[in-house]
Amino acid sequence: MSLSIKIPQKFSFRTRLFVVMTLILLFAGILILITTSIQYEAQRENYHLGRLDRKVAQLERHINSIVEKYNLYSQPDSIWSLYKMDFEKINLIHSIHYSLFDAEGNPLFIYHTPLEVIANDYILEDNLITKIYSSKDATYMEEYHSDIDKFHASYRLLKDPQGTPYGILFFPYFEDVSFSENELNTFLRNLYQIYILLFIGVIFIAYFLSKYVTRSLETIRSRMATTGLEKQNEKIYLKNATREIESLVNSYNKMIDDLAESAEKLARTEREHAWQEMARQVAHEIKNPLTPMRLTVQSFQQMYDPNDPDNNKKLKEFCKLLIQQIDTMTEVAEAFSNFATLPKSKMKTSDLIEVTQLAISIFNQEQIVFSSNEAHIFHDLDRTQWIRVITNLVQNGLQSVPKNRVPQIGIHISKETETTTISITDNGSGISSDLKNKIFEPKFTTKSSGMGLGLGIVKNIIDSHGGLISYVSTPEKGTTFTITLPRN
Incomplete structure (x- = not known):
């Protein structure tokens, strides 16, 4: 199962970087909290099981000493009852309650009743005895839960010096759950307070770190936003930039050089095109009056008769037509001159x-x-x-x-x-x-x-x-x- 963090694309890179760093820190804190709780619970469990094992060992040594003292290994229950006071003293000495059964599961001394024997005439069930005999180190452990408490039950198979079983020791161990919970809550509360301070400090560090990391990108972004074909574009020079940022800056600076070269070529092309268009239009406008002038001259040349009495009148008409066309050409020249040399505004x-x-x-x-x-x-x-x-x-x-x-x-x-x-x-x-x-x-x-x-x-x-x-x-x-x- 993989964890993926999705940040909306509308946020800036700096914001996304800051959010990711903060979430990573938050997840790390939650993971530490969960891991600590699990580890603390495991340590608590191991501690209580070890304590239970030590108490059972003490009881076993004390019981074995009494049995050996009075040689009760193969004695019937009636003989065991003669030494009841000695076995009751064990409760007082160790401040605990236990129960003792013979090798077949019949009760000898009952100072705490196992749940299994309440409805079975205080005799251990056969399947429980089988588990005890087949268990490792002759010890069988069970955990019991009730509405008010929780305890571990230890069944220890007691043996004589020759290794022959002569009895079964039952010992209930009640955990002090309230103490453990208070201890865990105190530890977690202290850890929580420390982590809150650490989290706030790291948030500030993450903010300034994300700002520092993206500062170079912000510089590149602002320069690119103002870059244009008709503008005086500036190159970027950064100190102590990372290899990736330096590569990006070099690409941007190369683009600026290429853009300047392209702008110069474009301006030159536009100027040449403008001159070509202007020359084409000037030629076109000049040709317009030249054609009627040519036709007028040719017509006058063909129709001229030195002896014609109306020559003066025809000459005046001819000159009038030429002057009109010349005026048209003058207007063309003046119009283009005015467009090309517009006077500087006098505000x-x-x-x-x-x-x-x-x-x-x-x-x-x-x-x-x-x-x-x-x-x-x-x-x-x-x-x-x-x-x-x-x-x-x-x-x-x-x-x-x-x-x-x-x-x-x-x-x-x-x-x-x-x-x-x-x-x-x-x-x-x-x-x-x-x-x-x-x-x-x-x-x-x-x-x-x-x-x-x-x-x-x-x-x-x-x-x-x-x-x-x-x-x-x-x-x-x-x-x-x-x-x-x-x-x-």
Whole structure:
């Protein structure tokens, strides 16, 4: 039978280690208590059996001396009765009671009646006599229990000098159970008190030992909890660590080196990918005006007639088309330049309500509903960048509304305990769920024209202000952008 201790997995390793150590100590104490009780009981039993054997030996020597003195070995019962006073003196000398039977089990002197002979005319039963004759060392022992006491009965076969049995000695031995129990209880009580003090002391030792053992693991755990691909990860250096902990630390430090190398490779790959995407988009946006420019030049070249009186008019139209396409290319260049070189934020404490109302003043006020739970909310802002954020989001919202629907933009600013929330809601066509991970990418757009850099610039500005931007959109019903700014 094996003993298994199951500790719930939700507890920490240190707690489980402490509980296991405490339970082991508790089981050891219980085992010591049980073992001590069993051993004490065995010693008590051996002591009383030895004492019984010594008393029986004393009685045997005394009886043998009387029998030998009066030569009673083969005498009838009537002769034995003549010396009754001598046998009664044995009771007084040894302060005990005994009974004496002849070799056939018939009573000679009865000073204490064995239980077996009460209902048998004080004659020992044949099976008991057989046990006595066949017992080792001519001594047979039995244990008797009653409602009030417990005693051992010793039957000793008495022999003459030639080894011939002449009688059977019965001697009852009553144990002082109360004394033994009091002695055992005193011993166990002292042991219990000592063990309680020892148990409390060892609990403290087990607690600090478990804390010491798991200290290195706690250090590793805390470091691993703060390890990240985009963080400055630190290695672990422990003194006097065990071989197992040292191996774990070495593996962690190697993982940190591998993680740093992977992060560097990933950053390099992302930069290369970003440049590739940017170059691809720049090329695409530049190609868009180049194609009509090429077609316009080719058409003008084929249709040009020096003698045509409308040449001046055609030349003006030709130049106008070229200038439009050149302006488009200029817008492309400026848009990418603005995204790549966003000016450093110039923070200044400003009234968020005032700056926001200034930003939306350029739009048709019939299409915009503005509300706020405070008349003035002050924040550290870059006024120029914040106006850019609001105008971009409002303009995107207006442009997302289908032509068969009246545009409606709702702007609400709410001042809270630790943050200020700005929500901008439109009733446009919404954003489909498959585009939700691309909305803040530089090239994302849902419009038929433009480079799609606006929301990317908006996110960069919000990030520079320490805020967050998110959105909730329902297709064909509208979109709500939510900006959360930390309060000063």
